[in-house]
Amino acid sequence: MTTLIPVSLSGGHAYDIHLGTDLLAGAGRAIAGVARSKRCVIISQPRISTLYAQPLTASLEAAGFTVLATINFPDGEEAKHLETLTNLSQALYALPEPLDRKTVVIALGGGVVGDVAGFLAAIYLRGLDFVQIPTTLLALVDSSVGGKTGVDLNAGKNLVGAFHQPRLVLADLSLLQTLPARDFLSGLAEVVKYGVIADPEILTFMAEKSGLILARDTDCLQHLVKRSCQIKAEVVVADEREENGTRAILNFGHTIGHALEGATNYARYLHGEAVAIGMVSACCIGEAAGVTPPVVRETLVALLQQLGLPIALPADKDDTTLMALTAQDKKAVAGQARFVLADALGHVKLQEGIAQTTALAGLQQQRRVYGESK
């Protein structure tokens, strides 16, 4: 059964997430329902393309689409650069038939594919139509809602990009069965985040069903992905272009999380792993600031441990280093880190002007209580 999750953006940007299992075979029909053209291109990476490009193409052709090309760019996060955009744009231009703005770009892959293909769709000919088929849990619950696309510069992550909303997200839980275990766990960290920021029921559910969830039971995943996407959609609809601060709550755990990723050159932690540790940091800092009740941290830590996600800061990156990196975060205002802190289980707020000493005290407490990782 397919569940439709509406993302009710204004200005003609509203779209649905089609959530279910075994959706790939019906992808062509679903996309035909929203497309303005019967011509499309698939953008992917080799590993994913090998698994799913053929059945996707068959489904598209059965629905009357012409798949002009399947274009793969190199696997890995390193490909998320403007050079890849140049190469993909040249490849689109080299196709025998010229594209027009109604041509559908289909992103088949994880977060990197969604970010790159979405940005390509945003800028090629100043904007093509765009459909996302996320193949990782992280992409399903995070980047499939919100319209953020973009690439990295050597200087920093996601520094250039665009808001470009898809016409459809096909959230096929069956695709998660081929996901490496560590990537799957990393995605769960973002699901935990939705529980902490907006819905404690998610945390209870995850604690009760952790065995089934780790076994990728599709009913459990359906529930968790649905709630995650609904929460994110509510937040994004209230603040589509990140202008009124509402959207900032999605960054719970990300201030220290991004610093951890940066301090380790994006090589040590998967995004969700860094966010897991960063959520614990946010709790400790929140307690040091007198904002966060200890029950939030206790509930969070118990669940992260049950799932097998990390909670300890690394021994080789000291707190001063991490704090210096937070000030460079692109969401810092005038060089000051802003923290999203929980004031209750299921509720967070953006907190400006947390003193450096308070933040450092929180991180120190985290190391003291939860130890350090090598």
Added chain:
Amino acid sequence: MTTLIPVSLSGGHAYDIHLGTDLLAGAGRAIAGVARSKRCVIISQPRISTLYAQPLTASLEAAGFTVLATINFPDGEEAKHLETLTNLSQALYALPEPLDRKTVVIALGGGVVGDVAGFLAAIYLRGLDFVQIPTTLLALVDSSVGGKTGVDLNAGKNLVGAFHQPRLVLADLSLLQTLPARDFLSGLAEVVKYGVIADPEILTFMAEKSGLILARDTDCLQHLVKRSCQIKAEVVVADEREENGTRAILNFGHTIGHALEGATNYARYLHGEAVAIGMVSACCIGEAAGVTPPVVRETLVALLQQLGLPIALPADKDDTTLMALTAQDKKAVAGQARFVLADALGHVKLQEGIAQTTALAGLQQQRRVYGESK
């Protein structure tokens, strides 16, 4: 006196063009009226920057702005590439203070600066605020309305970009006094275009006052720029993202114009020169198709000659070559060139399915009647 020309776009994208003389000294105050931040960067090219960056900076500082940097990228059209975007983005990131989305990017220069700085403003941090100060006649009457930004790929012109509307356009006619003569004339060709597509009074006015216009009389220019921007604004408001075909009428003369530029590697003709010849082609093709009355061509040619703009096709690029290039135009649909043809003086329409033989007959006629250029 400053004339305000409203560009009444929907969705919070409405802005005004401030048109007048000696506006640079008051630029800071005008920008303060629309900016959401007192921090800005100026993006320019060396030649223009030498002339105007200092007085602009003084005006901004007098209005309370902090000019974080003036960043020049190399002169010339060759700089209009994604590599320049990478370099400019890195330069923004390297500034001591991190930018936020309210930081104002001020484009000081001609069309290339507007396109590059506008695209930078569109994608850096997924969108900064943007103000344009055009310094060429072409940029004043063409790129200051419409929100098109973008860069070239090796494969073709303006292949990647974004629609990103400015918060203000400061159209200071005094800046045109330093414009090289050939660039000034090139801009006039686009003004002639507005006459042909929408307002024959422009053509009468230009014919009557050609001496004053060529002497860059500011009263004459004020009238012509105002009418040009008003016409373009009407068209753009009716079709902001080029979706319903209305905006296509702005391409009158551009189908063959672009082919001429492409056939000569963008080295022989300035844009307006190619458009001048291309407008004559559009008339000849329109006559061959039985759409365009000869009076349009006669009026147009007389005016172009009076102004000193070219009307003859080049001897060394044959019609088949030019027609092949039109099919590659990114606005071609499924490989077929579409022509914007005049059906009366002051009115044009998009015409699909002009037979190749008809188009060739028109071009042949143009060569027969107006000769060929070396």
